[in-house]
Amino acid sequence: MASSWWWSCGAAAGLVLGAAASGLTRRFLRQERKLAATWWFGAVLTAAALGLLGWRVGARGELAVYGFVTVLAVPLAVIDWCEHRLPRALMGPLLASTMVGFAALCLVRRDPAPGARALAALVAAGGLFLILAVTTGGGIGAGDVSAAAVVGLVAGWIGWAQVAGALLTASLLGSVMVAVPGVRRRAEDGAVAVPFGPCLLAGALVMVLANG
Template identity: 35%
Template sequence: MQPLLIVLAAAYGAAAGLLVPRPLYRLAVEPEEPWRGACPRGHALTGPARGWLGPARCPGCRDGERDYGVGPVPAAALTALVCAGLAAAVGARPELAVWLLLVPLGVLLTAVDLAVNRLPDVLTLPMAGGAAALLGAAALLPHSAGSWPRALLGGAVLGGGYLVLFLISPSGMGFGDVKLALTLGVVLGWYGWGVLFVGAFAGLLLGCCWGAVLVLTRRAGRGTAMAFGPFMILGAGAGLVLGALGAG
């Protein structure tokens, strides 16, 4: 059962990853700018090409030039790898479905934040509510390995902690990070307070280490804005795997 589950999770991840390039291209804009509605050559994305799902292809461009944005293969490979790893760690538990649904959104958020230092509300806020609701449903099913009330408290605790960091240093922590922390707190809190601490601390540590590297190599100054969301997501992913393995 386990090998089949991993293969199915990887196949789902690959299919979901193919849908990442179009929303990535449309969402990767500076704050206050509207979402992109045209391809890089200026052709308006109309009809099905204007939606959020589907390949990043412009029907107005010539053959061989229609693809735009990030190629679908790297996104599909990354999403498939993450989904397979989670399936191997979590096994056939109800919460696995929740994690698999969140993976493409996490990959998308990571890519957008790396591109423009932005975590769009259109992704972070629905993720928080969706994760809480779906884990509530998972808690009603047999063989789930977490606690829904603790997940909700975890979201409040981690979101509150990041809010304090934002108020202390608005230049070093974006408000998008605070909203992302709500989702990550819910996810990590599902498996326990120790998992929440490990995942949150790992994200902070990775982000601080990368920031130090940038400063030491003179690629950034102390006041330079840095995409922190990817490190939060990476740390949460590590905590999630450890929590799932510990619950086995």
């Protein structure tokens, strides 16, 4: 019964917050996208994600942090899907605010261990993608590095296994996208490029939902 109540609350909040956050999608999309920029599209996606989070996480402080990440992650995922880029003006606040949220939980609970692990995972995941960005010669952008850092932070709060699971899930989703002609693009050097931001953010969401 309690899970159903939290699911309903999460979905209702997602409709409102998703509709509001769709303004960010319209602001940062460089080209007009009729479906992607509509308020109801963002509202439905956010409502679905927050409903699931409410159902799995329930009355815990993490729900506020995960919810904030999700509300900003939806516009980021839509923008990256449409234009293969993650705006720094959104990634920076997302990363900083998530760090502040987890730090507050550590202070309230007087338990710094999850926060320390989350920071270490942030450095590990972000560092890994930074190395990949340098060695692949543009296959991975700065936005993907920031997204990987966010994934490391969120999944690292739960555990190291979840960090690995989130990155593995993202890689599997990316492999699937390579086979979709409407999603993949050809870079100037002939390499196939896919929007990896949605894959990373979805990987983090899957780990959170899997672990409650």
